[in-house]
Amino acid sequence: xxxxxxxxxxxxxxxxxxxxxxxxxxxxxxxxxxxxxxxxxxxxxxxxxxxxxxxxxxxxxxxxxxxxxxxxxxxxxxxxxxxxxxxxxxxxxxxxxxxxxxxxxxxxxxxxxxxxxxxxxxxxxxxxxxxxxxxxxxxxxxxxxxxxxxxxxxxxxxxxxxxxxxxxxxxxxxxxxxxxxxxxxxxx
Numbered sequence: 001x002x003x004x005x006x007x008x009x010x011x012x013x014x015x016x017x018x019x020x021x022x023x024x025x026x027x028x029x030x031x032x033x034x035x036x037x038x039x040x041x042x043x044x045x046x047x048x049x050x051x052x053x054x055x056x057x058x059x060x061x062x063x064x065x066x067x068x069x070x071x072x073x074x075x076x077x078x079x080x081x082x083x084x085x086x087x088x089x090x091x092x093x094x095x096x097x098x099x100x101x102x103x104x105x106x107x108x109x110x111x112x113x114x115x116x117x118x119x120x121x122x123x124x125x126x127x128x129x130x131x132x133x134x135x136x137x138x139x140x141x142x143x144x145x146x147x148x149x150x151x152x153x154x155x156x157x158x159x160x161x162x163x164x165x166x167x168x169x170x171x172x173x174x175x176x177x178x179x180x181x182x183x184x185x186x187x188x
Contacts, residue, residue, distance in 0.1 A: 021134035022120045022163040024096035032126045034059045037142035040178060041170040041185045045138055052076040053174035090115045121159030130159045139165055146175035
């Protein structure tokens with residue numbers, strides 16, 4: 001960690017370190033994390049602007065021991081949008097920091113790379129998860145079901161704040177049985 005120094009009154013004064021990335025959950029059981037996740041809210045990203053509703057991620061173990069990623073959604077025109085990639089665990093201690101790559105996507109083609117997927121909060125029963133990245137510019141609320149009850153949403157909002165973000169950054173993702181429209185999560 002680097003510390004900046006400033007000359008003051010003839011001496012150098014150490015500055016506090018800059019903000020660190022969000023903390024991962026203490027331990028992620030990858031086998032329990034595999035499966036289908038519904039996106040219930042997300043920080044808008046260029047790659048998901050075509051998605052109008054029913055955004056899902058399916059994670060399976062591939063023969064190399066990495067995670068095969070299959071993301072899909074229903075587009076604004078009613079069609080299907082999907083992409084396939086690979087996630088590799090970068091953090092042997094917690095298992096909750098990964099590098100996700102997508103062939104053909106500029107900047108995300110390499111299988112090995114820096115962490116860009118951090119599971120920062122996770123329900124004890126793996127029914128919902130909060131995922132972000134080291135810069136906190138992305139974020140995804142994922143759930144096994146297509147809806148969460150009000151007390152669980154309160155837990156999710158607290159987890160978002162705990163990760164150093166604001167629920168206002170997140171837009172709800174329409175799902176069957178969940179919220180039918182897109183709105184800032186802080187207004188729900």
